[in-house]
Amino acid sequence: MTxxxxxxxxxxxxxxxxxxxxxxxxxxxxxxxxxxxTALILxxxxxxxxxxxxxxxxxxxxxxxxxxxxxxxxxxxxxxDRFWMFDxxxxxxxxxxxxxxxxxxxxxxxxxxxxHFKELRRKPPAAPRNLNRLPQSASFESDxxxxxAAARLRRDRFRVVxxxxxxxxxxxxxxxxxxxxxxxxxxxxxxxxxxxxxFGYRGNVLVVEGEGFANTVAAYxxxxxxxxxxxxxxxxxxxxxxxxxxxxxxxxxxRGQPLDYAATLSVQDTPSSRxxxxxxxxxxxxxxxxxxxxxxxxxxxxxxxxxxGKGHTAYEGAVPCLANDQATYTSECVIKVPDAQPDQLGFxxxxxxxxxxxxxxxxxxxxxxxxxxVQVFPFSGDLGLKSGQPQSVYQLDTDNLKPLGxxxxxxxxxxxxxxxxxxxxxxxxxxTGVKEWISLQTAYDPGRMPALIxxxxxxxxxxxxxTVQRRRVWVRVRGRQVTxxxxxxxxxxxxxxxxxFAEIVTKLRGAAPSEPSERSQPEDRSEDDSVPDRxxxxxxxxxAEE
Amino acid sequence: MxxxxxxxxxxxxxxxxxxxxxxxxxxxxIAYALELAFGRARTAAAPAKSRRLVSVGAAGSDSxxxxxxxxxxxxxxxxxxxxxxxxxxxxxxxxxxxxxxxxNLGGILTRGFxxxxxxWGNMYEFVVALCxxxxxxxxxxxxxxxxxxxxxxxxxxxALGLGFAVLFLHVQAGPVMPALNSYWIAIHVTAxxxxxxxxxxxxxxxxLYLVRxxxxxxxxxxxxxxxxxxxxxxxxxxxxxxxAVIAGALWADRxxxxxxxxxxxxxxxxxxxxxxxxxxxxxxxxxxxxxxxMIVSLVAFACLLFNLVGVNIFFSGLHSYAxxxx
Ligand code: HEM
Numbered sequence: 001m002t003x004x005x006x007x008x009x010x011x012x013x014x015x016x017x018x019x020x021x022x023x024x025x026x027x028x029x030x031x032x033x034x035x036x037x038t039a040l041i042l043x044x045x046x047x048x049x050x051x052x053x054x055x056x057x058x059x060x061x062x063x064x065x066x067x068x069x070x071x072x073x074x075x076x077x078x079x080x081d082r083f084w085m086f087d088x089x090x091x092x093x094x095x096x097x098x099x100x101x102x103x104x105x106x107x108x109x110x111x112x113x114x115x116h117f118k119e120l121r122r123k124p125p126a127a128p129r130n131l132n133r134l135p136q137s138a139s140f141e142s143d144x145x146x147x148x149a150a151a152r153l154r155r156d157r158f159r160v161v162x163x164x165x166x167x168x169x170x171x172x173x174x175x176x177x178x179x180x181x182x183x184x185x186x187x188x189x190x191x192x193x194x195x196x197x198x199f200g201y202r203g204n205v206l207v208v209e210g211e212g213f214a215n216t217v218a219a220y221x222x223x224x225x226x227x228x229x230x231x232x233x234x235x236x237x238x239x240x241x242x243x244x245x246x247x248x249x250x251x252x253x254x255r256g257q258p259l260d261y262a263a264t265l266s267v268q269d270t271p272s273s274r275x276x277x278x279x280x281x282x283x284x285x286x287x288x289x290x291x292x293x294x295x296x297x298x299x300x301x302x303x304x305x306x307x308x309g310k311g312h313t314a315y316e317g318a319v320p321c322l323a324n325d326q327a328t329y330t331s332e333c334v335i336k337v338p339d340a341q342p343d344q345l346g347f348x349x350x351x352x353x354x355x356x357x358x359x360x361x362x363x364x365x366x367x368x369x370x371x372x373x374v375q376v377f378p379f380s381g382d383l384g385l386k387s388g389q390p391q392s393v394y395q396l397d398t399d400n401l402k403p404l405g406x407x408x409x410x411x412x413x414x415x416x417x418x419x420x421x422x423x424x425x426x427x428x429x430x431x432t433g434v435k436e437w438i439s440l441q442t443a444y445d446p447g448r449m450p451a452l453i454x455x456x457x458x459x460x461x462x463x464x465x466x467t468v469q470r471r472r473v474w475v476r477v478r479g480r481q482v483t484x485x486x487x488x489x490x491x492x493x494x495x496x497x498x499x500x501f502a503e504i505v506t507k508l509r510g511a512a513p514s515e516p517s518e519r520s521q522p523e524d525r526s527e528d529d530s531v532p533d534r535x536x537x538x539x540x541x542x543x544a545e546e
Numbered sequence: 547m548x549x550x551x552x553x554x555x556x557x558x559x560x561x562x563x564x565x566x567x568x569x570x571x572x573x574x575x576i577a578y579a580l581e582l583a584f585g586r587a588r589t590a591a592a593p594a595k596s597r598r599l600v601s602v603g604a605a606g607s608d609s610x611x612x613x614x615x616x617x618x619x620x621x622x623x624x625x626x627x628x629x630x631x632x633x634x635x636x637x638x639x640x641x642x643x644x645x646x647x648x649x650n651l652g653g654i655l656t657r658g659f660x661x662x663x664x665x666w667g668n669m670y671e672f673v674v675a676l677c678x679x680x681x682x683x684x685x686x687x688x689x690x691x692x693x694x695x696x697x698x699x700x701x702x703x704x705a706l707g708l709g710f711a712v713l714f715l716h717v718q719a720g721p722v723m724p725a726l727n728s729y730w731i732a733i734h735v736t737a738x739x740x741x742x743x744x745x746x747x748x749x750x751x752x753x754l755y756l757v758r759x760x761x762x763x764x765x766x767x768x769x770x771x772x773x774x775x776x777x778x779x780x781x782x783x784x785x786x787x788x789x790a791v792i793a794g795a796l797w798a799d800r801x802x803x804x805x806x807x808x809x810x811x812x813x814x815x816x817x818x819x820x821x822x823x824x825x826x827x828x829x830x831x832x833x834x835x836x837x838x839x840m841i842v843s844l845v846a847f848a849c850l851l852f853n854l855v856g857v858n859i860f861f862s863g864l865h866s867y868a869x870x871x872x
Contacts, residue, residue: 047821282727
């Protein structure tokens, strides 16, 4: 039921070349690739291709959940991995789709730019013979001259050309300009994103209150550089975390919900510059010359002092704990004391920020540290650090460790300042205080600004392309008989052009120096077409313009 | 930092206003439906116009227009005189919709004042705002175009949306997570809501378009008209949606240290955007006018809905602050 006829010039499908040789095939391939239909299909594929990226966990976003997937259903995960389902946005097939789309877009847009430049310099076409046949038309009698009509239309920013007894005028070239701007901006956006990935880097680090960080590759816990990033190119800033504050809702249904996080940093932009205090918040990153540092997460780091069986201080410091429950911030961590004598010591620690007894057990009821305690599970033996296998600082390998004393699932919690005597004279552990840690992400992305500019240009182009209409108006003056015709070449633009056309006609009537005395009459030599306010039914009236 | 204080009185008032809104939308829907059912059948009014359509039809007008011309003639014989009260029901419906609209606005504002922040920080608030945007889009379009026939469908969609929000998504008024505590919420979410409202109106038109039977007398307007309204709504909404996505990227750049990271919400915003772009292309250049384009627009609308509702429920991601009651 679609009308094909009018679309043919746009959607022309190349006939398949029969035996045209390599050149013919290449040309056919290129035409097909840059055709609107292919672009549409590629757009669909692009959208479809990103769906699995939202269904399956992605390595680039959340490697932990990918590992979990492998653990839970190994065979399925292996098959999914074969199709890059955990790396959708960096997979070859996704790259293939967007490279093709990119080519298709470029191949379509650049020729259109050339055409549009020619179009911009072309004069509006001459008046067709019968203006009354156009979608919009009106006629009236007045002393209007061709020059006056032309001047009037020029004042409305029409591009005007005149003949012996007619004026042709056109406006709305901004539509195509906007459309081209939009598509070119999309290309620019893709470039900016790519450049950012090549020349930028991202790094994650965890910092405890009172500790510092210097922006070097080695200082990061995780560092993801672009291909073109060298270790020397990192901005040489450093900072110390002076303080971190988290505030929570204290009462009511939303009790425990976080309200605000604020970290105070003492920042040195370069090794020689003077330190400045910066407040770091969730939506307010630290900016050092375009390298941005963001506050991503936080947690508790209780501090301990461990004295070994020989009376030496074997460990002293803060231990970052990971929360396993956001509502209460009940957290867990591990202390490894390889230097303890005679045996190495290891501790599992449960940290309860706001402790209340609950029968024989203790629980935390609030994420803020109102009544912090720790429950300590001591072990002694071999920590397994010599095996050379890298170990997580959050896990204790208990294969070669034995519990010290009677192990209970709910040992009596220690308050700040309390000391626990270890069984078998293995030493003591003292809970000395509570600090907090924050996790930070540092990102440098030189493509940010270009990407933003391209995106803004795309919106501008889009608005122009969707709101401006290309429209043509002709005026014919024969004696006192003036006929005006008009059309818009934009689909869907009929209604507003009807109004604009009526205004133009009114202006043209008023443009003649002497006031026309009699009211205009619709011509009667033409058929019903001459009703001035006739509604245009087919706004994209292309057949009328030859 | 926003105060954690919640004005309970205003919060309760807001909940009540939303309930009243649902009722008013339902009453308006019934009034619109009465006009549709007992008012004059649309096609009976059309012959004069569609004859004109045919005369210019050579210029490439939608073929549905000419297809409509023939069956029209006999249809003039069907009960053409509209019941006077039915037309009045339509006028009353518009007044009631405006009342409902005002209550809806009141519900949003009181909630905002109750918690002293932008009132679209969780899914309940977001859905309420979206229904408000849809009704606003319809009422504003109505002041410029004769689209009253859409009223019944828009108000029923809004009433269902609000009912769903009240029954399944409602959470107590309260402060938001620190990540949402930014002026970007005003820019990004507002744009998304406005675009969403317009897309919803277009979606309603698209469904009616597919339901509308060509040759029959129907209370519905012509396919051509439905197609035009849907297109107009999408043309307005698409740049706003584009802007919303870009504003979201800017916010992500502020909050998470990257402007685009293929978070599920980002993926589905992108898919929605592509799908609506495909609709515009299909209509503008690929010659998929009519039914095919309408189906594309409905696919796009489904993506939008999935993004607004499904992603919050099914996927976990950085956007998981939606605060859906468990
Ligand atoms: C990949 C290849 C692409 C090609 C070959 C292409 C081609 C075109 C062409 C020829 C037009 C002109 C329509 C007219 O003037 O009536 C157009 C319009 C448009 N394009 Fe594209 N385009 C491509 C990609 C995209 C993409 C990725 C988007 C955005 C998601 C997009 C969005 C638009 C929009 C919104 C319009 C305006 C439609 C209208 O006038 O109603 N295009 N495109």
